[in-house]
Amino acid sequence: MKRAFAPLLLSLSVFFSGMAAAQEAELPPLEEATMEEDPIFAAFKAVERYFRETQSLKAGFVQHAPSGEITSGMVYMARPGRIRFDYAGDVPFLVVADGEALNLIDYEVGQVTRWPIDDTPLRLLLGRDVDLARLGAQVQAAPGGDERIVAVHARDENRPELGTITIFFERRAGEPDTLTLKGWLVKDAQAQETYVELVDAILNPELEKKLWTFEDPRGLSKRRRTR
Template sequence: MMFSVLLAFSAPALAQESDDALPPLEEKVLPGNNNLRALGQIQDYMKAVTSLKAKFRQQSPNGLVAEGTLYLERPGYIRFDYSDDTPFLVVADGKTLNFVDYEIGQVTKWPVKDTPLRALLGNSVDLAALGAHIELDPAGATGVIALSAQDNDRPELGVITLYFRQKDETKGGLVLNSWAVVDAEDRITYVELSDQQVNLALNDKLWEFDDPRGLSKRRRPR
């Protein structure tokens, strides 16, 4: 299963397609000074925002939409709580990303470092290590910085593009607006964020899940 398919989850057809998702990043690198400044802004964001709670809206490659609440804590922790009784859960415990399907009683696991989400869950951005590059105002979206990352040695893992918007142009602050994952077959999954709260004290139990296979709960490493 490709990672972008993991993020799509064959979500139930409970909502209409999204018309306002940002487009995927095209291959383009702007002059060095602009890129360096944008990279510095993203690195400042990564250092300043250590945890995040937000509403998310996810559009899968087939156009189906699912919504819920996202929890994130760096380094390595994330949880997608789906609404509307969607029988899936995605949770990373710092090392392992778990896709839990309660409908069929199955858990699929990936090392976080082997998924595109590693670009989002680290404490900093290393362009060389992530095989990444930056684009300003992608597809004419003014005030947006796009960071695209992939593992050039393992292209089958897909490409993730993080989209940051200028929160306050006078201060240079950023907010994470959305991201797109493109798998090896060019299928695209979008995740858009809203109602964000940052640097909250998140409960450790968020990184646990009830194992549908009847085993004990998977707990966050101490």
């Protein structure tokens, strides 16, 4: 099995792979959208509404690593600061953000690697703040000319080593101001891209607190290193 999971924490398929080109386009800054009839202004207000109304999420996911390896599983999210990626099959990894740090748990070698959430691109997804303008995010109302899609792109100009994230939403049919989170594309400082696509997302489910914990594999025998 290719070990393509370390880039996930530094960079963590979008809705469809053709959308990747949209990340390269210059996205108009939020401050330029000042009128309600402006489609970009309407799009970023819809995104802020989504974050404001979404406290938790449960979904299937498909992840495309920079190596081309494809994995899948279940993802759970609770804002602020909590996310869990449970990989299906025999993948010996677990990714858990516990409200303070993002943890990569490698049960094969018995190792835990931690990053502060604010030092990862996922801070846009997991943060308490929904003020996209303050976060320096940019919005595109119809990337690739697809009117169904809204994209949000974020990059910390002062810390380029953190990489970039582009989050993709789909407008709900008949309710253009209501969005569904479809996935995200993350590019790290080495231009390595990781794509995550969400499947059958459920909004605001009740999630057990134990999801944000994990068995620490350090010190366990290899025989006992299971998730």
